[in-house]
Amino acid sequence: MxxxxxxxxxxxxxxxxxxxxxxxxxxxxxxTAVTDAIAAAYRNGIGNAGGPFPASHRSEAIVAEARSAVADLVGGEPGGVVLGPNATTLVYRFAQALAETWRPGDRIVLSRLDHDANVRPWVQAAARAGAEVRWAEADPATGELPVGQYDTLLDERTRLVAVTAASNLLGTRPDVAAITAKAHAAGALTFVDGVHATPHGPTDIREIGADFYITSAYKWSGPHIGALVAAPELLDTLRPDKLLPAPDDVPDRFETGTPPYADLAGITAAVDHLAALAAPDPALSRxxxxxxxxxxxxxxxxxxxxxxxxxxxxxxxxxxxxxxxxxxxxxxxxxxxxxxxxxxxxxxxxxxxxxxxxxxxxxxxxxxxxxxxxxxxxxxxxxxxxxxxxxxxxxxxxxxxxxxx
Incomplete structure (x- = not known):
């Protein structure tokens, strides 16, 4: 290697x-592998999913391959990969869906270390639900996010803990696994922003305890596509707003409109590119x-x-x-x-x-x-x-x- x-x-x-x-x-x-994959998708012909003709089948295969590639990248399941235009849009979509169950007196815990995409959607959703926002503070001198503070921030009314896996500003990699363990002990769900972390090292969403994990392909040499990864059974508990004729199964129910099929071909190419960076044994799994x-x-x-x-x-x-x-x-x-x-x-x-x-x-x-x-x-x-x-x-x-x- x-x-x-x-x-x-x-x-x-x-x-x-x-x-x-x-x-x-x-x-x-x-x-080049990514631009070639996108161009090839257009050259070969693509159509909307659900049709009886080859171009439609090719589009369906592209989506399935993109889900599998993202799952391999972060350690998830293909059936739990939700694809969308960008991370911010996906966080807003899930903030709306999750907040449907929040009630006045419920609490969420956010971090001042985070990109605003993992802050503002939750603040706004909490305000609509009458839930309280509590803040985990970053140390201005070191840029660290002390784990001990979560002991006083969490209680039985905490519904969600949102935290970044790496600060997009300072690079700080907080002890996410310790934070999510405390959140789960309090009965809360965890939403981890992995947009900045994913390109810089191995990712295992189970190891860090992320119930929901967000990433952006354009941060790891892919096209401008976002992806959210969660367990399929957890996604099945959420009912987002959707068009009546649109698919209702998981993960499709979270994806509105026609996907950018050619760009999704670029996602698979980008993941394959990352998998080959250190020339590991090609006989190994991706x-x-x-x-x-x-x-x-x-x-x-x-x-x-x-x-x-x-x-x-x-x-x-x-x-x-x-x-x-x-x-x-x-x-x-x-x-x-x-x-x-x-x-x-x-x-x-x-x-x-x-x-x-x-x-x-x-x-x-x-x-x-x-x-x-x-x-x-x-x-x-x-x-x-x-x-x-x-x-x-x-x-x-x-x-x-x-x-x-």
């Missing part, structure tokens, strides 16, 4: 433009190949990120936010006497793509005291980044301290 970063980069046509793509936390580029490849990705990113983090720490005019013990390769920082936008614009001029601002971590940037002043700059690594990307970022930031820009 080996990890060949140069060979992996060669699979991504977009990387040929000469830019350092350190914006992966906002969305990744796609390999699930086992994914676990091996994503473990190699985690190790590779950790080593590369150490270089990025050390380089930023060495610059006296750079302030880094968060120092969690476990994290993804994601850095959030400011440069003295520069606005985050000015820094991002300077880096873009040097051929480095980064994001700036709150990055939808609304509660967290508020807790850090950064939201009203423009947030900070976010640079993140994914599996196709290399040392040259890191070095270009560090040189560009160093140039700002030398009066450049």
């Amino acid at each position: 080996g990890y060949d970063a140069a060979a992996i980069r060669a699979m991504y046509p977009a990387l040929r433009d000469g830019y350092a793509y350190l914006d992966g936390a906002a969305g990744t580029q796609v390999p 699930r086992r190949r994914l676990l091996a490849s994503m473990a190699a990705v985690e190790t590779y990113e950790r080593e590369l990120f150490a270089r990025l983090l050390h380089g930023l720490e060495e610059l006296p005019y750079v302030t880094l936010y968060g120092k969690p013990a476990r994290r993804t390769a994601t850095a959030y920082f400011r440069v003295a006497d520069r606005t985050p936008r000015e820094v991002a614009e300077h880096l873009a001029g040097q051929g480095v793509n980064v994001w700036h601002g709150h990055n939808y971590a609304w509660e967290l940037t508020g807790a850090l005291g950064l939201r009203e002043s423009g947030g900070a700059v976010r640079a993140g690594l994914v599996h196709y980044n290399d040392r040259s990307d890191v070095d270009r970022l560090l040189a560009a930031v160093a140039g700002l301290g030398e009066g450049g820009g």
Whole structure:
């Protein structure tokens, strides 16, 4: 087994433009295998599901294959994979469905570490149901989400605990398994946002105790599609709003409208691409190949990120936010006497793509005291980044301290 970063980069046509793509936390580029799969679906002919002709059968097979691929990626069951346009839309859909059973006096527990997609839908659903929202606070100094606080947040009226598997801003990887264990002991369901976590290491939703797990394919080199994974029997207890003639079985009842069949073909291609990153034994199941490849990705990113983090720490005019013990390769920082936008614009001029601002971590940037002043700059690594990307970022930031820009 080996990890060949140069060979992996060669699979991504977009990387040929000469830019350092350190914006992966906002969305990744796609390999040729994904664009080829999408194009092939269109070339071969697709039709709406349920028809007696081959194009319809091809579409049905594409959906089944996409469900199976996502299930293998996160350790779920194909029958529990709900596909949708994006993670935010799916969270809203499930917040509405779950809140149907909430009553005044019920409670939900949210985290200020989370992306707003795993916050606002629940806040709004709780308000409509008359339920109380309780907050798990992130430590502003470290970026950690202390597990002990959940002992005082949970009780017999808690209906749901929503928490992220990794902060999209600081990279923090909280002890989700410990949090979900406390939630289950209190009789609550758990909803885990895995959008930022999934691309950066092996995922096992059973191991972390996620009743519901959300992920986005465009964060792991796939098309702009979201997926929610849960046990089929749990999904069967929920009755979302749907059109009367639409399928009522699980998971179809949660999917409104005609699916983007060609893009779903891209999901399967993206998962197969991830499974082959570290060249594991092709005789292994796809699930086992994914676990091996994503473990190699985690190790590779950790080593590369150490270089990025050390380089930023060495610059006296750079302030880094968060120092969690476990994290993804994601850095959030400011440069003295520069606005985050000015820094991002300077880096873009040097051929480095980064994001700036709150990055939808609304509660967290508020807790850090950064939201009203423009947030900070976010640079993140994914599996196709290399040392040259890191070095270009560090040189560009160093140039700002030398009066450049």
